[in-house]
Amino acid sequence: MLLLYVFGTIVLINCGYYLLFSKFAFYTIPEKSFQETPPVSLIICAKNEAKNLQEHLPFWLEQNHPDFEIILINDASADETLDVMEDFALKHPSIKIVNVQNNEAFWASKKYALTLGIKKASNKHLIFTDADCKPATKHWLVEMASQFSSQKELVLGYGAYDKTNGFLNTCIRYETMLTATQYFSYALAGMPYMGVGRNLGYTSSLYYANNGFISHIKVASGDDDLFVNENATSKNTAICVREESFTYSIPKNTWKKWINQKKRHITTSKLYKPKHKLLLGLFYVANLLFWVGTAVIFFFYSWEIPALIIGIRLLLQYVTLGNAAKKLKENDLIPMLPFLELFLICMQMCIFISNRPSKNPRWK
Structure with a gap:
């Protein structure tokens, strides 16, 4: 026995x-509440993402938020990323560009690039996504921004992956769904532990009060989950899970690329509390x-x-x-x-x- x-x-x-x-699983998603939509800075860090920026910038620009700017960070790209950014900036004054050059102390560090982008932001409330992401709707930015309040300084969103054919895509979407279920559930239980940079928001005051990424600046990844793990609390964290607030990313297209991505995530998770x-x-x-x-x-x-x-x-x-x-x-x-x-x-x-x-x- x-x-x-x-x-x-x-x-x-x-x-x-x-x-x-x-x-x-049984969380009741609140009705739309757009009464308070603070000014926001949308921050996108891109490295060799000319094609994705060309495709996705129009989706970000057409967001129906009444007051937002876009901070585009060119992280020492070797392709036409900076040219694409400058072309869009000429037509849209809401776009600001941060052109990051490699330096010896922070060689190829996304966190260093993000730090420069955050310093460039005019607004206290920051929303982050990636260059290979597009919002589900024109309401994405409003949905995410409306979750901020005097107490809520960190907003966890859902970063989904595009649905394509094949078992690899199914596995990627399952793992993403399971991970999101975990971090949303833990947050609702008062134990927030991670978020994803594809769809994440926090205030600059939270960032500066906790010295940004300094405690893990030498770790290549973790600008999203390590920051959340270090700074999220039961009182300062909100979740945003209305379908209009999702972002969709391009999934890995080979098993090798996906496995390498998971290896990085596992290495980062070793630094959790x-x-x-x-x-x-x-x-x-x-x-x-x-x-x-x-x-x-x-x-x-x-x-x-x-x-x-x-x-x-x-x-x-x-x-x-x-x-x-x-x-x-x-x-x-x-x-x-x-x-x-x-x-x-x-x-x-x-x-x-x-x-x-x-x-x-x-x-x-």
Whole structure:
């Protein structure tokens, strides 16, 4: 009976996490509230992104926010990125350009480039996205900005990926949906721990009060999640999950590129606060042990009790992640949830094993 008790405990831990995720899965999205839309500075850092800027700048410029500027940061690009920025700036006075040159102290550092862009901003409220992102609607900037208040200085949005054909795209969107469900749920539970730079907002006062990125300036990535992990609290953090507030990015198109991206994320997550690393690590281990236990439990016990335990766990997964997927407009993932979870666990294990210590990669 010992094995059954152990397996039951693992499933109980699993279910505890899915109950936590129900914070977001059953979260009631507020009605539109645009009464207060403070002036904002939209900040985009670009390195060799001429094509994406040409395509996406019109979407940013047509936002219906009444008072915003766009800060375009050219981070020492080798292509026509700066030319594209200057062409748009000639036609649109709301655009400001920061042209960053490489220097010996901050070679290829996105955080250094972002710091210069933040200093250029005229407005206190800052919204960040990436050059390969486009907003879902003309209301994106208003939706994000309206979440700021006298107490809320940090806004977490959802950065989705474009839907394309193929299993790789399905995996990328599942992992993105699961990660968003986690960080939105933790934030709603009063434990915000990360956000994504594809759709993120915070005030300049929060940035300067906490010395910006200085504590992790030498880490190549983490301008988004490490900043949030260090500075987000239960009182100063808001979430923005209306469909109009989503951004959509171009996903990686090869397994190698995606795996390399995940390696960087894992390296960055090692710098999270201990309590967050413990909770996130336990979630992964519990999921791994659940599938290991599912594979062996029927060899030792009659099928009825193990099947009941497994069924309860899978049902809870479908209810919570299914509702979360609907909120994030990823409905097509719902039928494949258990399979995608198992595949992602295996992929993460391979990445953990192969992710040997190495020099910090440059951001692009």
